[in-house]
Amino acid sequence: MTVLADPLVQRMLIVGVLVGLAAPVVGTYLVQRRMALLGDGIGHVALAGVAAGWLAGSAAGLTQRDALAVPGAVIFAIGAAAIIERLRTRGTTGADVVMAILFYGGIAVGVLLIGAAGGTNANLLGYLFGSISTVTWTDVWVTGALAAVVLLLGIGLRPSLFAVTHDQEFARSTGLPVGALNMVVAVLAAVTITVAMRVVGVLLVSALMILPVAIAQVLTHSFTRTMNVAMVIGATLTTAGTIITVTYDVQPGALIVVLGVGAYVAVSLVASMRRARSAR
Amino acid sequence: MTLGGVEILHDVQISVAPGEVVALMGGNGSGKSTFVRALVGALPLSSGSIEMFGHAPSPADRANLGYVPQRVTASAGVSATAREVVMSGLLGAGRLRPVRDARERAERALTDLGIGALARRDVGTLSGGEQQRVLIARAMVRDPRLVILDEPMAGVDLPSQESLTAALADRKERGAAIVIVLHELGALTRLIDHAVVLERGCVVHVGEPPAALGVHALPGHDHVHPHPDPPERASGPLPMDVTP
Numbered sequence A: 001m002t003v004l005a006d007p008l009v010q011r012m013l014i015v016g017v018l019v020g021l022a023a024p025v026v027g028t029y030l031v032q033r034r035m036a037l038l039g040d041g042i043g044h045v046a047l048a049g050v051a052a053g054w055l056a057g058s059a060a061g062l063t064q065r066d067a068l069a070v071p072g073a074v075i076f077a078i079g080a081a082a083i084i085e086r087l088r089t090r091g092t093t094g095a096d097v098v099m100a101i102l103f104y105g106g107i108a109v110g111v112l113l114i115g116a117a118g119g120t121n122a123n124l125l126g127y128l129f130g131s132i133s134t135v136t137w138t139d140v141w142v143t144g145a146l147a148a149v150v151l152l153l154g155i156g157l158r159p160s161l162f163a164v165t166h167d168q169e170f171a172r173s174t175g176l177p178v179g180a181l182n183m184v185v186a187v188l189a190a191v192t193i194t195v196a197m198r199v200v201g202v203l204l205v206s207a208l209m210i211l212p213v214a215i216a217q218v219l220t221h222s223f224t225r226t227m228n229v230a231m232v233i234g235a236t237l238t239t240a241g242t243i244i245t246v247t248y249d250v251q252p253g254a255l256i257v258v259l260g261v262g263a264y265v266a267v268s269l270v271a272s273m274r275r276a277r278s279a280r
Numbered sequence B: 001m002t003l004g005g006v007e008i009l010h011d012v013q014i015s016v017a018p019g020e021v022v023a024l025m026g027g028n029g030s031g032k033s034t035f036v037r038a039l040v041g042a043l044p045l046s047s048g049s050i051e052m053f054g055h056a057p058s059p060a061d062r063a064n065l066g067y068v069p070q071r072v073t074a075s076a077g078v079s080a081t082a083r084e085v086v087m088s089g090l091l092g093a094g095r096l097r098p099v100r101d102a103r104e105r106a107e108r109a110l111t112d113l114g115i116g117a118l119a120r121r122d123v124g125t126l127s128g129g130e131q132q133r134v135l136i137a138r139a140m141v142r143d144p145r146l147v148i149l150d151e152p153m154a155g156v157d158l159p160s161q162e163s164l165t166a167a168l169a170d171r172k173e174r175g176a177a178i179v180i181v182l183h184e185l186g187a188l189t190r191l192i193d194h195a196v197v198l199e200r201g202c203v204v205h206v207g208e209p210p211a212a213l214g215v216h217a218l219p220g221h222d223h224v225h226p227h228p229d230p231p232e233r234a235s236g237p238l239p240m241d242v243t244p
Helices: A007-032 A038-059 A069-090 A095-116 A121-129 A137-156 A158-166 A168-174 A178-200 A205-219 A223-247 A252-279 B032-039 B059-063 B082-090 B102-112 B128-140 B158-173 B186-191
Strands: B021-026 B065-068 B146-150 B177-182 B194-199 B202-207
Touching (some): A007 A038, A007 A205, A007 A223, A038 A069, A038 A095, A038 A121, A038 A178, A069 A095, A137 A158, A168 A178, A168 B082, A178 A205, A178 A252, A205 A223, B021 B032, B032 B146, B032 B177, B065 B128, B082 B102, B128 B146, B158 B177
Parallel strands (some): B065 B146, B146 B177
Antiparallel strands (some): B194 B202
């Protein structure tokens, strides 16, 4: 338990729990809309934002050159989410190709810009695969504020966000502000990705949004309960991953995702065995 | 009215009084589903205008509307209970969260359609007929003055058809105006007061519903042959020929 007295471990646990709670909230809406891989794409673009922020920080002569990385990521991720939402709602021909160009262009620009800003491979890897073991108290406060926005809107607007993501045509007929609510989901996804980037990195960020929801779906069949159970699972995975990381020298982001995949396989196996037994 | 620069509907008007049921009929591509989807705001118009209750639909009009889309939308990526789906019918402009007694109202609406016991079931695991009843309960829980249903009997089993017909008869008795998009009359025949038939986006018949006899009872029949000059024939009833 002496490990828990370490301020770094405390910061890691706080950030991990916040991200573990917030990511599945947005993930539930993305899975509902069958857009589970959206987070992956926005994450790619967020890396370009990180790099742009880094470059701006270097140009401005800031002591901490990556001080503008998170604001940069937030702006780029929201921009990408807004473009994707526009393409989706307009049903634009070739929208998938445009999105692919956006995603891969984002990550390529990000890698080049980080290099131009004087970033090292270690810095780059930190954003690609997460760097929860380097969080500062400033990171904790920023993460806390962004996670609070996601939780407040994602849970507070749950009935109307459910209506819009479940049946958009009916939602329009009721007079719900469908366009605005769709944009709320897109912006929440962008903010969540920026927050979760610190824990699991842009390449694995989608997993933290989707895996807890996939596990919860095996356990329950109500939308509200799926979201609630997914939040508990998300927080449990990040906490367990953080604690194991402190004890053993493993990459935290990858470990959290592997734990999630393992939990999904185990829960699915138990559920299918139960179904087979009750069918007999 | 045009969509993507193509004229889809031309001066289509439907009058439906409180307590009246109108069938909106026509063959595939006649524009009947497009008409109701545009009317309820589900389709963005390139040009033209839509009026409901005699004026452009306002948020208050939407509150008085109960829409039942085609059933393909009953289940989605994340499971949801029948009660959750019906509760979403209590939302609207300026109401982003359900009313305090939403749960009770949703369960009552499901019970009215004979599926109260399924309130906590995953709507994706229900039969086609049960799913359709859930969607109708979602529209009815709004206590609407105008109910619009798009092909409500498509792929619905017989017990559900009877239950749906009874629920609509009850709503009709309580004074709701009802518009039903139909390909063929079927179980709803006894409820229909009059029919409006569309062909290529124009009204070609207003009056008695075509008898569901002979070829008109066959799936795939377009109900509107022969009609040489649709726009000019819009005001009067057309002979509904029962021979091919």
